[in-house]
Amino acid sequence: MKNKLKMVYWKGEKFWLGKLLEHPEIMTQGETLEELEENMKEAYILMTMEDVPDEYEVKEIAFTV
Numbered sequence: 001m002k003n004k005l006k007m008v009y010w011k012g013e014k015f016w017l018g019k020l021l022e023h024p025e026i027m028t029q030g031e032t033l034e035e036l037e038e039n040m041k042e043a044y045i046l047m048t049m050e051d052v053p054d055e056y057e058v059k060e061i062a063f064t065v
Contacts, residue, residue, distance in 0.1 A: 007040055009033070020044065 009018035012029070016036040019027040028043045030036030 003044075005044065007037070009036060023047070 005023070006021040007018045008021060009016055011017075015029040015031060016033050017027070017029045018036050018040055020040065023044070026040070026043050026047050028036065028039040030039050
């Protein structure tokens with residue numbers, strides 16, 4: 001399953017830093033922009049899919065808040 005998420009990022013003193021707009025609690029860093037992107041993908045998977053088995057289904061649900 002492919003997800004497209006938006007990452008905001010900036011250059012710090014030593015590293016590139018970024019966080020996901022859709023999941024602002026997921027934040028990481030990298031020495032290069034490419035490394036930041038790879039680290040972000042890994043962080044997203046760890047935070048959202050770590051305890052999900054390889055065989056799973058996806059269903060879109062709607063609700064009102």
